[in-house]
Amino acid sequence: MSAKSTAVDHVTKTSSDYEDGHAAQGEFSSVISDEDRFGFSEKQKKSIIRRIDLRVVGLLGAMYATSSVDNATIGLVLIAGMGADMKLNSTQYSTITSMFYVTFLLFQLPAAVILRKVGPKKFLCTITILWGLTTLACGFVRNWYDLVALRLVLGVWEAGMFPAVTYFLSLWYPRYSMQKRYALWLMLGIIPAAFSGIVCYGISHLAGKGVGPKAWSQSQTGDGIAGWRYIYWIFGACTLCVGIFSFFFIVDFPEKLALGTSKTKRPFLSQEEAAWAVSRVEADRHDVMPPEFRVWEYLGHLKDAKLWAMALCYGCNTVALHGVGFALPYILSEGMGYGVGEAMALSTPPTLLGSITMVFAAYFADRFRRRTPFILVGACMVIVGLSLIGFVEIVGLRYFGVFLSLCGGLSNTPAILAWQANNIRGQWKRGLSTALLSIFASLAGLVGSFVFRAQDKPHYYPGIITCIGAQTIMIIIVLSLNVVFKRANKKAAATGIPIEGLEGFRYTS
Numbered sequence: 001m002s003a004k005s006t007a008v009d010h011v012t013k014t015s016s017d018y019e020d021g022h023a024a025q026g027e028f029s030s031v032i033s034d035e036d037r038f039g040f041s042e043k044q045k046k047s048i049i050r051r052i053d054l055r056v057v058g059l060l061g062a063m064y065a066t067s068s069v070d071n072a073t074i075g076l077v078l079i080a081g082m083g084a085d086m087k088l089n090s091t092q093y094s095t096i097t098s099m100f101y102v103t104f105l106l107f108q109l110p111a112a113v114i115l116r117k118v119g120p121k122k123f124l125c126t127i128t129i130l131w132g133l134t135t136l137a138c139g140f141v142r143n144w145y146d147l148v149a150l151r152l153v154l155g156v157w158e159a160g161m162f163p164a165v166t167y168f169l170s171l172w173y174p175r176y177s178m179q180k181r182y183a184l185w186l187m188l189g190i191i192p193a194a195f196s197g198i199v200c201y202g203i204s205h206l207a208g209k210g211v212g213p214k215a216w217s218q219s220q221t222g223d224g225i226a227g228w229r230y231i232y233w234i235f236g237a238c239t240l241c242v243g244i245f246s247f248f249f250i251v252d253f254p255e256k257l258a259l260g261t262s263k264t265k266r267p268f269l270s271q272e273e274a275a276w277a278v279s280r281v282e283a284d285r286h287d288v289m290p291p292e293f294r295v296w297e298y299l300g301h302l303k304d305a306k307l308w309a310m311a312l313c314y315g316c317n318t319v320a321l322h323g324v325g326f327a328l329p330y331i332l333s334e335g336m337g338y339g340v341g342e343a344m345a346l347s348t349p350p351t352l353l354g355s356i357t358m359v360f361a362a363y364f365a366d367r368f369r370r371r372t373p374f375i376l377v378g379a380c381m382v383i384v385g386l387s388l389i390g391f392v393e394i395v396g397l398r399y400f401g402v403f404l405s406l407c408g409g410l411s412n413t414p415a416i417l418a419w420q421a422n423n424i425r426g427q428w429k430r431g432l433s434t435a436l437l438s439i440f441a442s443l444a445g446l447v448g449s450f451v452f453r454a455q456d457k458p459h460y461y462p463g464i465i466t467c468i469g470a471q472t473i474m475i476i477i478v479l480s481l482n483v484v485f486k487r488a489n490k491k492a493a494a495t496g497i498p499i500e501g502l503e504g505f506r507y508t509s
Contacts, residue, residue, distance in 0.1 A: 038276040048273050055251055055268045056172055057181050060165050061188025063128050063246055066239035067161050068193035070135050070154070071100075073235055075329045076200040077228040079340050081207065085226055086144045090454040097326065097449040099148050103155030105442040111160040112167040112431030113293065119263075120168060121250050123160065128243030131157035136236030139229040163435040166417055170430055172254050172277065174284035175422045175508065176369050182414035183362035187355040190410065194351035196235075197329065197344035206230040254278050255288050286502055290427040301429045306484075307436055309477050310420040313375075315440030316474035317416060320382050320467035321409035322441075323448030324389075325351075327463065328402065335458040336395050350402045354410035361411040362418075371419040372482045372509050378415065379471045379478075381408030386471075390464030405467075422508035423485065425500035444470070485509045 040048070074097055083093065115123045134154045141147045165185070173181050207227030252262035257274035269277065282288040301307065324331070328350075333343035365374045381404050388401025420437060424430045447470075452463035485507035492499050492506065499505045 038272060038279065040273075040276055045276070048269065048277060051268050052172055052277060053181070053184070055249070056169070057185050058188065059246055059249055059251075060124075060169070061185045062242055063124060064161065064165065064185060064189035065192040066128060066132065066235075066242050067158050068189040069196050069235055070131065070158070070239060072193045072196045072325070073135070073200070073231060074100075074151075075326050076197055076344065077231050079329050079333055079343060080200055080204040080228040080231060081226055082228040085228070086147075088144055092144050094450050094453070096144060096147050096151055098446050100151040100155040100158075101442045101446045101449070103152050104159045104445075105155075105439055107156050107159035108163050108438045108442065109432075109435045111163040111435055111438075112428075113298070114160065115164040115168065116290065116293070116427075116431070120164075120252060121247060124164060125243055125247040125250060127157045127160050128246060129240060132236050132239030132241075132243055134236075135232055135239055139232030139236065159438075162441075163431070163438040166421075166434040166437075167427075167431045168253075170421045170434075171281065171288075171427070174280050175418075176366050178421050179362040179365045179371070179414050179418035180359070182417045183359045186410070186414055187359055190351060190355040190358075194348045194355065197347040200231050201341050201344040203227065203231045203234055254281070285425050285505065287426050287430075293428060298428050298432060301426075301432050304429075306423065306481065307420075307429075307433050309481055310416065310423075310433065311436040311440040313474050313477045313481075314413075314416045314420075314437040315444040316470040316477070317379070317382075317409055317412045318441040318444035319448050319451075319470040320386060320405060321413065321448075322445045323452055323463055323467055324386075324402065324405050324409070326445075326449055327452035327460070330454065330457075331389070331402075331452070331460065332399075334454065335460060336398060337458075346399070350399075350406045351410075353403060354406035357407040358410045358414060362414050365415060365418070369508065371415055371422065372478050375412050375415045375419070375478050376475060378408040378412040379475050381405070382412075383468055383471050386464050386468050390459050390461060419508065423500075425502060425505060482509045 078088070078093060082088070086092075088096075131154055134150055134157060138147060138150050138154075141150065166182070169181055169185065170178065204227035206225075207230075208224035209230075249266060251257070251268065252264045254274060255278055256262040257264065257267065257269060258271065258278040260271050278288050328347045329343050332338045332346050333340060338346060361374050361378070365371060385401040385404030385406070385408065389398050389405065390401075392398055392401070417434075417437065420433050421430060424433045447466065448463075451466045452460050456462055486509055488499055489506045489509075491497065496503075499507065
């Protein structure tokens with residue numbers, strides 16, 4: 001009998017006992033924690049990893065792309081005519097932008113728990129379809145408070161995507177393969193958003209085409225349907241299609257594929273291949289099988305200060321990233337004097353370069369198994385970039401500052417996600433941690449949407465100073481946690497007292 005056959009027989013037998021309540025979690029873990037038991041060649045292992053990357057990271061990246069594009073749309077439709085048609089002032093626009101974060105903030109905490117209970121297919125595909133329908137509906141609004149209501153609903157559906165996916169990805173990969181996968185997933189979401197400005201500019205030329213109620217027409221001419229409505233309709237339809245497509249191809253939890261209990265209709269891995277993939281994670285941190293969920297035990301993890309520190313760190317990074325990202329179209333048009341078409345086109349290159357920088361930084365961070373040096377370099381890039389945007393008169397240098405700030409901020413997004421995933425052990429605790437990171441990012445989004453105000457053009461000093469302050473706080477947190485982690489590692493090595501309840505576990509600095 002081959003090594004692979006023996007391994008899968010062990011997994012099948014133990015999984016049957018596990019489901020019947022006869023086997024302990026540790027017994028199941030002992031079966032899958034030995035990679036050598038499976039006998040795969042290096043070529044076969046690379047093939048398995050490529051298939052996981054394509055099916056898991058690729059599909060989730062497509063779903064995240066729809067979320068990124070939908071979020072970027074609000075700034076683009078403003079300069080595509082929505083602001084003029086609805087006669088929006090800066091307060092009304094900030095309200096429309098920020099209301100999304102009210103519900104987005106409230107519904108993130110239980111995301112990983114719901115994902116675990118109902119499964120990836122039902123949860124992720126359903127919310128994608130629902131926010132596609134909501135985006136479509138935004139094209140039918142008659143006044144600004146209709147849009148406020150729809151943005152509140154949109155926040156409910158999109159709240160689950162980020163914390164659920166970051167948690168789900170951590171189930172598939174060991175700790176020092178995580179940042180590359182987070183970066184690839186984010187890049188797949190960011191690149192379509194980067195080109196959304198150019199796409200929106202093209203779609204906006206549909207202005208005046210079609211017929212409909214008078215409320216749908218352009219305020220400037222009164223003829224045809226406003227171009228910004230087509231932007232909502234087309235982007236919403238694309239999101240809807242991605243959600244429906246994903247329903248047929250999204251994968252189940254890795255341990256269910258390994259156990260042979262998955263209901264995935266189009267399996268991309270054999271049971272022994274899935275068991276090997278799970279064995280890599282189990283050997284790395286011994287938390288493949290989640291314990292029984294107990295709400296008070298789950299919430300009890302909130303007593304761990306490092307969860308809050310990492311969440312605050314992520315939020316500080318997001319203040320600048322979302323603030324500049326959301327305000328970029330009108331920073332370029334109102335602050336730097338570019339026309340509408342130029343502003344939409346020029347919003348693409350900084351984001352595109354930032355996503356490429358993010359992947360390169362992630363590759364080297366995983367290779368050297370370090371996080372904090374890369375985070376600190378990224379934060380310094382953001383501070384320099386923001387300083388150029390806010391305190392320099394030369395337009396070319398200010399635009400270069402946009403490149404620096406987005407490259408640094410985007411690179412730090414997967415770096416901080418991987419840093420917390422590396423240092424938080426246990427599925428429920430890690431799920432809670434990713435939810436906290438997302439909640440703090442939502443709060444940061446609220447801050448970012450208000451600090452870049454139209455009346456502060458051309459330099460936007462309040463927004464620039466706020467973002468620089470947030471980056472400074474982040475640097476202090478990163479340096480402080482780095483000291484704490486190094487001391488904990490030295491103490492564990494000297495005394496043998498386990499970290500995070502696992503002998504041999506060490507924090508990543």
